Amino acid sequence: MRLVFERRAAPSRLMAWLSPVIAVGVTLVLMLALFALAGRDPLASLQAFMLTPLESTWGIGEWLLKSAPLILIAVGLAVGFRAGVWNIGAEGQLIVGIIFGGALALKFSASGSPLLLPAIILAGAAGGAFWAAIPALLRTRFNANEILVSLMLNYVAQLWLTYLVFGPWRDPAGFNAPQSEPLGQAALFPVVLEGSRLNASVFLALAALVLGWVFLNRSYAGFQLRVIGLAEGAARYAGFSVNRAVWISLLASGAAAGLAGVGEMSGPIGQIFPTMSPGYGFAAIIVAFLGRLSAVGIAFAGLLMGLLFLSGDAAQLEFGWPASITALFQGLMLFLVVAADVFITYRIRLLPRLPRSAP
Amino acid sequence: MTRDGDEGPSANRLELAGICKAYPGTIANDRVDLKVRPGEIHAVLGENGAGKSTLMKIIYGLVRPDAGEVAWNGTPVRIRSPRDAQALGIGMVMQHFSLFETLTAAQNISLALAGRPDIDSLSAQVAEVSARYGLPVNPTRLVHTMSVGERQRVEIVRCLLQSPRLIIMDEPTSVLSPPAVEQLFGTLRQLAAEGCSILYISHKLEEIRALCDTATVLRNGRVSGVCTPRDETPASLARLMIGAELPSFSRRVPAASARPLLSLEAISTRSDDPFGVSLADIDLTVHAGEIVGIAGVSGNGQKELMEVVSGERRLAARQAVRIDGVAAAHLGPRERRAMGLCFVPEERLGRGAVPSLPLSENALLTAGSGLVRHGLVQLGKVEAFARRCIADYKVKCGGTGAPASSLSGGNLQKFIVGRELLQKPKVFVVAQPTWGVDVGSAVFIRQAMLDLAESGAAVLVVSEELSELFEIADRIAVIAGGRLSPPRPTGETDATEIGLAMTGRPTATETAVHAMEMRLATRV
Numbered sequence: 102m103r104l105v106f107e108r109r110a111a112p113s114r115l116m117a118w119l120s121p122v123i124a125v126g127v128t129l130v131l132m133l134a135l136f137a138l139a140g141r142d143p144l145a146s147l148q149a150f151m152l153t154p155l156e157s158t159w160g161i162g163e164w165l166l167k168s169a170p171l172i173l174i175a176v177g178l179a180v181g182f183r184a185g186v187w188n189i190g191a192e193g194q195l196i197v198g199i200i201f202g203g204a205l206a207l208k209f210s211a212s213g214s215p216l217l218l219p220a221i222i223l224a225g226a227a228g229g230a231f232w233a234a235i236p237a238l239l240r241t242r243f244n245a246n247e248i249l250v251s252l253m254l255n256y257v258a259q260l261w262l263t264y265l266v267f268g269p270w271r272d273p274a275g276f277n278a279p280q281s282e283p284l285g286q287a288a289l290f291p292v293v294l295e296g297s298r299l300n301a302s303v304f305l306a307l308a309a310l311v312l313g314w315v316f317l318n319r320s321y322a323g324f325q326l327r328v329i330g331l332a333e334g335a336a337r338y339a340g341f342s343v344n345r346a347v348w349i350s351l352l353a354s355g356a357a358a359g360l361a362g363v364g365e366m367s368g369p370i371g372q373i374f375p376t377m378s379p380g381y382g383f384a385a386i387i388v389a390f391l392g393r394l395s396a397v398g399i400a401f402a403g404l405l406m407g408l409l410f411l412s413g414d415a416a417q418l419e420f421g422w423p424a425s426i427t428a429l430f431q432g433l434m435l436f437l438v439v440a441a442d443v444f445i446t447y448r449i450r451l452l453p454r455l456p457r458s459a460p
Numbered sequence: 461m462t463r464d465g466d467e468g469p470s471a472n473r474l475e476l477a478g479i480c481k482a483y484p485g486t487i488a489n490d491r492v493d494l495k496v497r498p499g500e501i502h503a504v505l506g507e508n509g510a511g512k513s514t515l516m517k518i519i520y521g522l523v524r525p526d527a528g529e530v531a532w533n534g535t536p537v538r539i540r541s542p543r544d545a546q547a548l549g550i551g552m553v554m555q556h557f558s559l560f561e562t563l564t565a566a567q568n569i570s571l572a573l574a575g576r577p578d579i580d581s582l583s584a585q586v587a588e589v590s591a592r593y594g595l596p597v598n599p600t601r602l603v604h605t606m607s608v609g610e611r612q613r614v615e616i617v618r619c620l621l622q623s624p625r626l627i628i629m630d631e632p633t634s635v636l637s638p639p640a641v642e643q644l645f646g647t648l649r650q651l652a653a654e655g656c657s658i659l660y661i662s663h664k665l666e667e668i669r670a671l672c673d674t675a676t677v678l679r680n681g682r683v684s685g686v687c688t689p690r691d692e693t694p695a696s697l698a699r700l701m702i703g704a705e706l707p708s709f710s711r712r713v714p715a716a717s718a719r720p721l722l723s724l725e726a727i728s729t730r731s732d733d734p735f736g737v738s739l740a741d742i743d744l745t746v747h748a749g750e751i752v753g754i755a756g757v758s759g760n761g762q763k764e765l766m767e768v769v770s771g772e773r774r775l776a777a778r779q780a781v782r783i784d785g786v787a788a789a790h791l792g793p794r795e796r797r798a799m800g801l802c803f804v805p806e807e808r809l810g811r812g813a814v815p816s817l818p819l820s821e822n823a824l825l826t827a828g829s830g831l832v833r834h835g836l837v838q839l840g841k842v843e844a845f846a847r848r849c850i851a852d853y854k855v856k857c858g859g860t861g862a863p864a865s866s867l868s869g870g871n872l873q874k875f876i877v878g879r880e881l882l883q884k885p886k887v888f889v890v891a892q893p894t895w896g897v898d899v900g901s902a903v904f905i906r907q908a909m910l911d912l913a914e915s916g917a918a919v920l921v922v923s924e925e926l927s928e929l930f931e932i933a934d935r936i937a938v939i940a941g942g943r944l945s946p947p948r949p950t951g952e953t954d955a956t957e958i959g960l961a962m963t964g965r966p967t968a969t970e971t972a973v974h975a976m977e978m979r980l981a982t983r984v
Binding site: 320322331334335337338339 | 771
């Protein structure tokens, strides 16, 4: 017998939905194997990882707190990914969102004004959009690849924040530690779930989901982006502007990432450190693909990825495993999603061995 | 695999028996038999999708059959790759040329030969073969500077240098002007007289009657008949090919009107693509109720002209394109569509339609203006529009949810034409309306264009099929080398005159070759 990889007559709709499920399933199996290799009871470990964190209100709050920024950023990224505009710079846009929002927060924290938080939210979105506008401008003016530009700007943004926190924004009362003053109450999101850190920034993610669903599934502009991503020739023929799509995609995803940034700053952290994000901007890329670039899929994928972040924390605390275990789980899952996606357009067939050919 | 020396006069050069090949969703070849005698010009005739190309790929070793036998000079063989086929003595001239544009003719030919031939001695061989068969090729010329006809000659010479005993020609005349076609036929007859067999793939009935000794007709993957084309009429061949009478359509009386709906004025462009064509001083007016045809060999500026007309390429001089008297050269496709200009491009998948999207969303592609409110897509209206398009234009498909890529060429073209016509265009521009479209759909589409002109719209058709233009156009212009000849009323011109204009290239490098072409053509 021989295995043959064969192109399907039409992409399988069933596999399109099944592929993330298969990927998640295989990830779980490999996690079990990893636990067993480390000499632990696999099932008990999995339970400690995936279920125990959710048994308390605190745990649920942490879960949603980690899922919300992932969902928020992923919805923004999905807009561009559908159009074939690859923004890999959400992490940097998140940081610049924090820089813009943080500047307001530090300056006006003492005022106690009820307008401060809305102003920080707007500034955060503007900061993220501004940082994403750089690759958009370079792409539309000079045809510079937005993948490279947005990726490299991540490092610029990180260095900018590091400079601020080590320099002008350092807390005078902070014993020289690289951190800002704690933000005032007026600059913080109110907590919405008693007994947890879950705060009102979670509604930003919910709003993004609803807006994203309408934009991607019902709007003419969303349709145009989709056509551009699928067949640029058809888009040019129909008169849909590629440059406009680049701008919409990058501004939307940049603003979403900036919002996620202020959600962290004015949420659970409440202060500005040199490191503000555990890699949400990169993990959101996985969430967007795992969720099939659809709003509903992203909601589930974001919750799952949030859980992976939690279990990574648990692995560090309980087993003393290094922090990179989270990245390992995420990478495993992204790899498996991409691998499973092959079966949407291909299938495997078992064929009898070819007869020996005549001379 | 070695060349079989035994060429008994009784043996067929090539014999196929019971060839079957299925792809997911379609059966390309179903128990196909084919016999080619030595020195015979054998036509394989069939509509697009009848299975001709698959069969040729099987003979040339590009595709393996699911079942069936292949015999070469009476000996059963298995052809696993083009290398096997060439070793037997089978050569193929593809429909789409496989030449490197940045290399010379001799360099291109050397790539196809075994070992590392010396370019100088190869050039001498090329010169010898091209003189012997009347195929003017300059070995040192770069391919991208060549006309399509010359590129085809390079392919043929490359094939001949391998001393083939069977040559497969896949739709060779689709890119040639009428004099070049005559010249090609002369070469093919000479080859046949020397004992080389030729498999000639085409759907052009007149050519096959003029050239071929025998014809095997394919329909839906099966052999529907074997005949001697000279003894048949085009109508009887068409019956074998499509399995029904050729549908006819009503020719309208040309409506005289002086209202110009589409005017092009002094359009000159420079091509960004080094292998593209620059347009020079193009003037054209299409009036209400009129069909104007643009003839020409492909690659002479049709693509560039269509981009200017559709708005995919905008011009700074606003008056260069006027739609119903309004300057539009600076506007994009959507603005022009809003002014009443609808356009059907020559590539259906990837341009006229998004392959992976369902027909309903493909309707939204250009018909957006009436189907969108407050920026939101009206799903019900989109669905209704697509259903109407499918019903009115007799599109065979799996419903509005079927992806565009699942439709046959003819049905997708009917859908695209229908989508544009349902928007009631004032000006309708269409490129290659019936390319790769089955005969029945082609007649339907031509009729739709005639009806549209009768209702008072201006229609501009770009086509490589001269017969099509003579059937429907009121006036015909010719594009060659980026220049457009003044349109002539169809009744006052004929295929010979148009054919000559198609080769009339004013560029200096082309002139010498064409002089040679013309001399050869008259000798044949």
